[in-house]
Amino acid sequence: MLGTYYYHEIVRRTIIAFGTLFNNIEIKHKTQSGDAFSSVKVPIAYGPTEKFLARLEQKPDPRQRVAITLPRLAFEMDSISYDNQRKVSTMQTFKAFATDGSKARKVFMPVPYNLGFKLYAMTQYNEDSLQIIEQILPFFQPSFNLTVDLVKSIGEKRDIPMVLENVSFQDNYDSGMDEKRVIIYTLEFTAKTYLFGPVADTSEGLIKKVTVDYATDTANRKTVSRQLRYVAEPRAVKDYNDDAVSQLAEDITPGTRKFLVTDVNSLVIDSYIAIGDELMYIKEINGNKLTVKRGEDRTTADSHINGTNIDAVNAADDALIEVGDDFGFSEYRYEFGDGRTYSPSKDTDL
Numbered sequence: 001m002l003g004t005y006y007y008h009e010i011v012r013r014t015i016i017a018f019g020t021l022f023n024n025i026e027i028k029h030k031t032q033s034g035d036a037f038s039s040v041k042v043p044i045a046y047g048p049t050e051k052f053l054a055r056l057e058q059k060p061d062p063r064q065r066v067a068i069t070l071p072r073l074a075f076e077m078d079s080i081s082y083d084n085q086r087k088v089s090t091m092q093t094f095k096a097f098a099t100d101g102s103k104a105r106k107v108f109m110p111v112p113y114n115l116g117f118k119l120y121a122m123t124q125y126n127e128d129s130l131q132i133i134e135q136i137l138p139f140f141q142p143s144f145n146l147t148v149d150l151v152k153s154i155g156e157k158r159d160i161p162m163v164l165e166n167v168s169f170q171d172n173y174d175s176g177m178d179e180k181r182v183i184i185y186t187l188e189f190t191a192k193t194y195l196f197g198p199v200a201d202t203s204e205g206l207i208k209k210v211t212v213d214y215a216t217d218t219a220n221r222k223t224v225s226r227q228l229r230y231v232a233e234p235r236a237v238k239d240y241n242d243d244a245v246s247q248l249a250e251d252i253t254p255g256t257r258k259f260l261v262t263d264v265n266s267l268v269i270d271s272y273i274a275i276g277d278e279l280m281y282i283k284e285i286n287g288n289k290l291t292v293k294r295g296e297d298r299t300t301a302d303s304h305i306n307g308t309n310i311d312a313v314n315a316a317d318d319a320l321i322e323v324g325d326d327f328g329f330s331e332y333r334y335e336f337g338d339g340r341t342y343s344p345s346k347d348t349d350l
Contacts, residue, residue: 004198006197006198008150008151008153008196009152010150010151010195010196011077011080011115011193011195013148013150014115014148014160014191015115015117017146017148017160018075018117018146018189018191019044019046019075021144021146021162022073024041025042025044025073025132025135026039026042026135027039027040027042027071027123027128027131027132028040028131040071042071042073042121042132043072043073044072044073044074044075045072045073046074046075046076047074047076048074048076049074049184070122070123070124070128071121071122071123071124071128071132073119073120073121073122073132074119074120075118076118077116078116078117078118079115080115080116081113082111082112082113082114083112083113083114085112086112086192087112088109088112090108090111091108092108093109094106094107095202095207096155096156103201104201104202105199105202106199106200106201106202107151107154107156107196107197107199107200108196108197110150110194110195110196110197111195111196111197112193112194113193113195114191114192115190115191115193116188116189116190116191117162117189117191118186118187118188118189119136119186119187119189120184120185120186121184121185121187122182122183122184123182123183124180124181124182124183125183129169129183129185132185133167133185136187137164137167140163140164142163142165143162143163143164144161144162144164145159145160145161146160146162147159147160148160148193150193150194150196151196151199153199156196160191160192161192162190162191163190163191163192164187166186166188167186167187167188168185168186169183169186170183170186171183208233209233211229211230211231212229213226213228213229213230213336214226214227214228214230215227227335228334229333229335229336230331231331231333231334232329232330232331232332233329234318234321234327234328234330235272235318235327235328235330236313236318236320236327236328237279237296237297237299237313237327237328238274238277238317238325239274239311239312239313239317240317240320240321241311241316241317241320243266243311243312243316244309244311245265245266245267245310245311245312246261246262246263246266246267246310247261247262247263247307247309248260248261248262248275248304248305248306249261249262249288249306250306251304251305251306252303252304254294254301254302255301256294257292257293257294258290258291258292259289259290260288260289260290261288261290261310262288263288264285264287266312267285267290267310267312268282269283269284269285270282270283271313271314272296272312272313273290273311273312273313274310274311274312274313275308275310275311276302276304276308277302278294278295278300278301279295279299279313280293280294297326297328318330
């Protein structure tokens with residue numbers, strides 16, 4: 001049962017994402033007049049603080065060109081635990097397409113796990129420590145969301161909260177004169193990530209139509225009366241087939257709501273058209289003049305010149321929506337009173 005090999009590198013990707021949060025921390029030293037005379041980018045590496053402290057305290061090796069220096073950041077993952085507060089059904093699945101769009105994939109819902117991290121800020125001077133801490137703490141209130149590509153094969157990206165749990169510090173200032181002073185701030189974090197199981201190919205297609213029947217008197221399922229049906233289908237928000245059903249018969253500006261076109265035979269009220277990258281909604285057709293709503297579906301109202309092609313965005317384009325494209329929804333409502341039930345498998349009323 002557990003012999004199916006897969007490796008999504010989720011933990012590895014989360015560790016790398018956590019480390020990259022702190023790879024641009026700087027320390028600046030100033031003169032008494034307030035002018036900066038040096039700027040140091042604080043290096044960061046993966047490993048426990050004891051490893052770096054041991055290197056600091058060891059005797060210099062003449063064969064090494066550069067000894068380890070402060071300030072320095074280090075981090076490590078020190079725990080992993082199941083998060084039952086984010087638990088979902090273990091049998092629930094979802095479908096996704098491979099990043100190249102070639103095959104549909106079936107994936108079980110991910111399992112929530114918390115990864116514990118510790119970040120160490122090691123400096124020789126207290127001022128350096130304070131500069132590092134003040135560049136980190138304001139971003140965590142107490143969490144900071146970081147987008148991580150968890151399963152690259154299906155393009156599954158999720159926002160992972162990095163939660164700051166605790167801050168502590170230690171200073172060996174009371175140590176002997178022969179020891180280097182090291183101030184260590186320890187910041188403890190929890191990354192609320194997800195672990196995915198194996199990704200399997202599936203012959204099942206994606207759901208492209210949803211039908212919901214609303215009924216009254218649901219106490220008795222045998223005599224329940226259906227009153228309303230709601231249907232939702234994906235709708236294209238751009239033109240795919242360059243059908244050029246008409247052309248502009250005049251120049252229009254971003255504020256124009258009514259304009260002339262050369263042909264209206266293929267245009268329908270309450271439908272969409274595309275002119276360039278702008279999507280418009282047809283409200284009225286009077287002769288060869290259209291009344292439209294501009295800049296639909298987050299497109300931008302723009303100027304267009306006489307003779308520009310007008311493309312109809314209709315069911316033909318809906319069928320050409322590609323995996324990963326943005327789309328809207330066409331919504332329909334029907335009133336009933338017959339008490340019948342819709343069968344999704346048979347696509348008919350029973």
